Amino acid sequence: MFDIPDDLKYATSHEWVAVENGTATIGITDFAQDELGDIVFVELPSEGEEIAKDSEFGVVESIKAVSDLYAPISGTVEAVNDDLTNAPELVNDDPYGDGWFITVSLADRSELDALLSPEAYEEQTA
Incomplete structure:
Protein backbone atom coordinates (compact mmCIF):
# COMPACT_ATOMS: atom_id res chain seq x y z
CA MET A 1 0.00 0.00 0.00
CA PHE A 2 1.21 3.47 -0.87
CA ASP A 3 1.29 6.48 1.40
CA ILE A 4 -1.57 8.87 0.48
CA PRO A 5 -1.69 11.71 3.03
CA ASP A 6 -5.25 12.79 3.75
CA ASP A 7 -4.44 16.52 3.90
CA LEU A 8 -3.45 16.80 0.22
CA LYS A 9 -5.24 17.02 -3.14
CA TYR A 10 -4.17 14.84 -6.06
CA ALA A 11 -4.04 15.04 -9.86
CA THR A 12 -4.86 12.04 -12.05
CA SER A 13 -1.31 12.45 -13.42
CA HIS A 14 0.06 11.60 -9.92
CA GLU A 15 1.08 15.05 -8.66
CA TRP A 16 0.05 16.15 -5.16
CA VAL A 17 -0.85 19.65 -3.97
CA ALA A 18 -0.69 21.10 -0.46
CA VAL A 19 -2.20 24.58 -0.05
CA GLU A 20 -1.36 27.02 2.70
CA ASN A 21 -2.27 30.72 2.65
CA GLY A 22 -2.77 30.89 -1.14
CA THR A 23 0.49 29.09 -1.92
CA ALA A 24 0.52 25.57 -3.32
CA THR A 25 3.40 23.13 -2.87
CA ILE A 26 3.58 20.50 -5.62
CA GLY A 27 5.35 17.15 -5.83
CA ILE A 28 4.73 13.62 -7.08
CA THR A 29 3.03 10.90 -5.10
CA ASP A 30 4.53 7.89 -3.39
CA PHE A 31 2.81 5.74 -6.04
CA ALA A 32 4.45 7.75 -8.87
CA GLN A 33 7.96 7.65 -7.42
CA ASP A 34 7.59 3.89 -6.86
CA GLU A 35 6.45 3.33 -10.45
CA LEU A 36 9.37 5.40 -11.78
CA GLY A 37 12.03 3.65 -9.74
CA ASP A 38 15.30 5.33 -8.78
CA ILE A 39 15.08 8.99 -9.80
CA VAL A 40 18.35 10.32 -11.23
CA PHE A 41 17.41 13.77 -12.60
CA VAL A 42 14.72 16.41 -12.10
CA GLU A 43 14.15 19.40 -14.39
CA LEU A 44 11.97 22.16 -12.94
CA PRO A 45 10.82 25.62 -14.04
CA SER A 46 12.49 28.82 -12.82
CA GLU A 47 11.13 31.09 -10.11
CA GLY A 48 8.77 33.64 -11.61
CA GLU A 49 7.61 31.38 -14.45
CA GLU A 50 3.88 31.03 -15.06
CA ILE A 51 2.50 27.50 -15.16
CA ALA A 52 -0.93 26.58 -16.50
CA LYS A 53 -3.17 23.80 -15.23
CA ASP A 54 -2.59 20.53 -17.11
CA SER A 55 0.48 21.88 -18.96
CA GLU A 56 3.97 20.40 -18.64
CA PHE A 57 6.10 22.14 -16.02
CA GLY A 58 9.08 19.82 -15.72
CA VAL A 59 10.61 16.40 -16.21
CA VAL A 60 11.57 13.52 -13.92
CA GLU A 61 14.11 11.02 -15.18
CA SER A 62 14.59 7.64 -13.55
CA ILE A 63 16.63 4.58 -14.40
CA LYS A 64 13.44 3.22 -16.05
CA ALA A 65 11.86 6.18 -17.84
CA VAL A 66 11.57 9.90 -18.48
CA SER A 67 8.24 11.36 -17.40
CA ASP A 68 6.73 14.80 -17.86
CA LEU A 69 5.33 16.64 -14.86
CA TYR A 70 1.91 18.24 -15.31
CA ALA A 71 0.71 21.27 -13.40
CA PRO A 72 -2.30 20.39 -11.22
CA ILE A 73 -3.08 24.11 -10.87
CA SER A 74 -2.20 27.43 -12.54
CA GLY A 75 -0.03 30.12 -11.03
CA THR A 76 3.39 31.71 -10.69
CA VAL A 77 6.35 29.67 -9.47
CA GLU A 78 7.50 31.18 -6.17
CA ALA A 79 10.17 28.64 -5.16
CA VAL A 80 11.99 25.67 -6.67
CA ASN A 81 13.47 22.83 -4.62
CA ASP A 82 17.11 23.32 -5.62
CA ASP A 83 18.12 20.41 -3.37
CA LEU A 84 16.85 18.07 -6.10
CA THR A 85 19.62 19.22 -8.46
CA ASN A 86 22.26 17.40 -6.44
CA ALA A 87 20.00 14.90 -4.67
CA PRO A 88 17.13 13.82 -6.96
CA GLU A 89 16.77 10.67 -4.82
CA LEU A 90 14.98 12.86 -2.24
CA VAL A 91 11.87 12.32 -4.38
CA ASN A 92 12.14 8.56 -3.75
CA ASP A 93 13.10 8.92 -0.09
CA ASP A 94 10.51 11.53 0.95
CA PRO A 95 8.02 12.39 -1.84
CA TYR A 96 5.73 14.40 0.48
CA GLY A 97 8.52 16.14 2.41
CA ASP A 98 12.05 16.93 1.24
CA GLY A 99 11.19 15.67 -2.26
CA TRP A 100 8.74 18.50 -3.10
CA PHE A 101 9.25 20.20 -6.49
CA ILE A 102 7.88 23.76 -6.55
CA THR A 103 5.68 26.24 -4.72
CA LEU A 115 -8.41 17.67 -8.02
CA LEU A 116 -8.92 14.25 -6.46
CA SER A 117 -9.54 13.64 -2.78
CA PRO A 118 -7.20 11.16 -1.06
CA GLU A 119 -9.97 8.54 -1.29
CA ALA A 120 -10.51 9.10 -5.01
CA TYR A 121 -6.76 8.98 -5.67
CA GLU A 122 -6.49 5.74 -3.70
CA GLU A 123 -9.25 4.25 -5.90
CA GLN A 124 -7.38 5.39 -9.04
CA THR A 125 -4.17 3.66 -7.96
CA ALA A 126 -5.79 0.48 -6.63
Missing part, protein backbone atom coordinates in the same frame (compact mmCIF):
# COMPACT_ATOMS: atom_id res chain seq x y z
CA VAL A 104 3.18 28.26 -6.73
CA SER A 105 1.00 31.26 -5.94
CA LEU A 106 -2.51 30.16 -6.89
CA ALA A 107 -4.02 31.94 -9.89
CA ASP A 108 -7.48 30.41 -9.43
CA ARG A 109 -8.47 28.69 -6.17
CA SER A 110 -11.43 27.01 -7.86
CA GLU A 111 -9.00 24.77 -9.80
CA LEU A 112 -8.43 22.91 -6.53
CA ASP A 113 -12.03 21.66 -6.71
CA ALA A 114 -11.17 19.59 -9.80
Whole structure:
Protein backbone atom coordinates (compact mmCIF):
# COMPACT_ATOMS: atom_id res chain seq x y z
CA MET A 1 0.00 0.00 0.00
CA PHE A 2 1.21 3.47 -0.87
CA ASP A 3 1.29 6.48 1.40
CA ILE A 4 -1.57 8.87 0.48
CA PRO A 5 -1.69 11.71 3.03
CA ASP A 6 -5.25 12.79 3.75
CA ASP A 7 -4.44 16.52 3.90
CA LEU A 8 -3.45 16.80 0.22
CA LYS A 9 -5.24 17.02 -3.14
CA TYR A 10 -4.17 14.84 -6.06
CA ALA A 11 -4.04 15.04 -9.86
CA THR A 12 -4.86 12.04 -12.05
CA SER A 13 -1.31 12.45 -13.42
CA HIS A 14 0.06 11.60 -9.92
CA GLU A 15 1.08 15.05 -8.66
CA TRP A 16 0.05 16.15 -5.16
CA VAL A 17 -0.85 19.65 -3.97
CA ALA A 18 -0.69 21.10 -0.46
CA VAL A 19 -2.20 24.58 -0.05
CA GLU A 20 -1.36 27.02 2.70
CA ASN A 21 -2.27 30.72 2.65
CA GLY A 22 -2.77 30.89 -1.14
CA THR A 23 0.49 29.09 -1.92
CA ALA A 24 0.52 25.57 -3.32
CA THR A 25 3.40 23.13 -2.87
CA ILE A 26 3.58 20.50 -5.62
CA GLY A 27 5.35 17.15 -5.83
CA ILE A 28 4.73 13.62 -7.08
CA THR A 29 3.03 10.90 -5.10
CA ASP A 30 4.53 7.89 -3.39
CA PHE A 31 2.81 5.74 -6.04
CA ALA A 32 4.45 7.75 -8.87
CA GLN A 33 7.96 7.65 -7.42
CA ASP A 34 7.59 3.89 -6.86
CA GLU A 35 6.45 3.33 -10.45
CA LEU A 36 9.37 5.40 -11.78
CA GLY A 37 12.03 3.65 -9.74
CA ASP A 38 15.30 5.33 -8.78
CA ILE A 39 15.08 8.99 -9.80
CA VAL A 40 18.35 10.32 -11.23
CA PHE A 41 17.41 13.77 -12.60
CA VAL A 42 14.72 16.41 -12.10
CA GLU A 43 14.15 19.40 -14.39
CA LEU A 44 11.97 22.16 -12.94
CA PRO A 45 10.82 25.62 -14.04
CA SER A 46 12.49 28.82 -12.82
CA GLU A 47 11.13 31.09 -10.11
CA GLY A 48 8.77 33.64 -11.61
CA GLU A 49 7.61 31.38 -14.45
CA GLU A 50 3.88 31.03 -15.06
CA ILE A 51 2.50 27.50 -15.16
CA ALA A 52 -0.93 26.58 -16.50
CA LYS A 53 -3.17 23.80 -15.23
CA ASP A 54 -2.59 20.53 -17.11
CA SER A 55 0.48 21.88 -18.96
CA GLU A 56 3.97 20.40 -18.64
CA PHE A 57 6.10 22.14 -16.02
CA GLY A 58 9.08 19.82 -15.72
CA VAL A 59 10.61 16.40 -16.21
CA VAL A 60 11.57 13.52 -13.92
CA GLU A 61 14.11 11.02 -15.18
CA SER A 62 14.59 7.64 -13.55
CA ILE A 63 16.63 4.58 -14.40
CA LYS A 64 13.44 3.22 -16.05
CA ALA A 65 11.86 6.18 -17.84
CA VAL A 66 11.57 9.90 -18.48
CA SER A 67 8.24 11.36 -17.40
CA ASP A 68 6.73 14.80 -17.86
CA LEU A 69 5.33 16.64 -14.86
CA TYR A 70 1.91 18.24 -15.31
CA ALA A 71 0.71 21.27 -13.40
CA PRO A 72 -2.30 20.39 -11.22
CA ILE A 73 -3.08 24.11 -10.87
CA SER A 74 -2.20 27.43 -12.54
CA GLY A 75 -0.03 30.12 -11.03
CA THR A 76 3.39 31.71 -10.69
CA VAL A 77 6.35 29.67 -9.47
CA GLU A 78 7.50 31.18 -6.17
CA ALA A 79 10.17 28.64 -5.16
CA VAL A 80 11.99 25.67 -6.67
CA ASN A 81 13.47 22.83 -4.62
CA ASP A 82 17.11 23.32 -5.62
CA ASP A 83 18.12 20.41 -3.37
CA LEU A 84 16.85 18.07 -6.10
CA THR A 85 19.62 19.22 -8.46
CA ASN A 86 22.26 17.40 -6.44
CA ALA A 87 20.00 14.90 -4.67
CA PRO A 88 17.13 13.82 -6.96
CA GLU A 89 16.77 10.67 -4.82
CA LEU A 90 14.98 12.86 -2.24
CA VAL A 91 11.87 12.32 -4.38
CA ASN A 92 12.14 8.56 -3.75
CA ASP A 93 13.10 8.92 -0.09
CA ASP A 94 10.51 11.53 0.95
CA PRO A 95 8.02 12.39 -1.84
CA TYR A 96 5.73 14.40 0.48
CA GLY A 97 8.52 16.14 2.41
CA ASP A 98 12.05 16.93 1.24
CA GLY A 99 11.19 15.67 -2.26
CA TRP A 100 8.74 18.50 -3.10
CA PHE A 101 9.25 20.20 -6.49
CA ILE A 102 7.88 23.76 -6.55
CA THR A 103 5.68 26.24 -4.72
CA VAL A 104 3.18 28.26 -6.73
CA SER A 105 1.00 31.26 -5.94
CA LEU A 106 -2.51 30.16 -6.89
CA ALA A 107 -4.02 31.94 -9.89
CA ASP A 108 -7.48 30.41 -9.43
CA ARG A 109 -8.47 28.69 -6.17
CA SER A 110 -11.43 27.01 -7.86
CA GLU A 111 -9.00 24.77 -9.80
CA LEU A 112 -8.43 22.91 -6.53
CA ASP A 113 -12.03 21.66 -6.71
CA ALA A 114 -11.17 19.59 -9.80
CA LEU A 115 -8.41 17.67 -8.02
CA LEU A 116 -8.92 14.25 -6.46
CA SER A 117 -9.54 13.64 -2.78
CA PRO A 118 -7.20 11.16 -1.06
CA GLU A 119 -9.97 8.54 -1.29
CA ALA A 120 -10.51 9.10 -5.01
CA TYR A 121 -6.76 8.98 -5.67
CA GLU A 122 -6.49 5.74 -3.70
CA GLU A 123 -9.25 4.25 -5.90
CA GLN A 124 -7.38 5.39 -9.04
CA THR A 125 -4.17 3.66 -7.96
CA ALA A 126 -5.79 0.48 -6.63
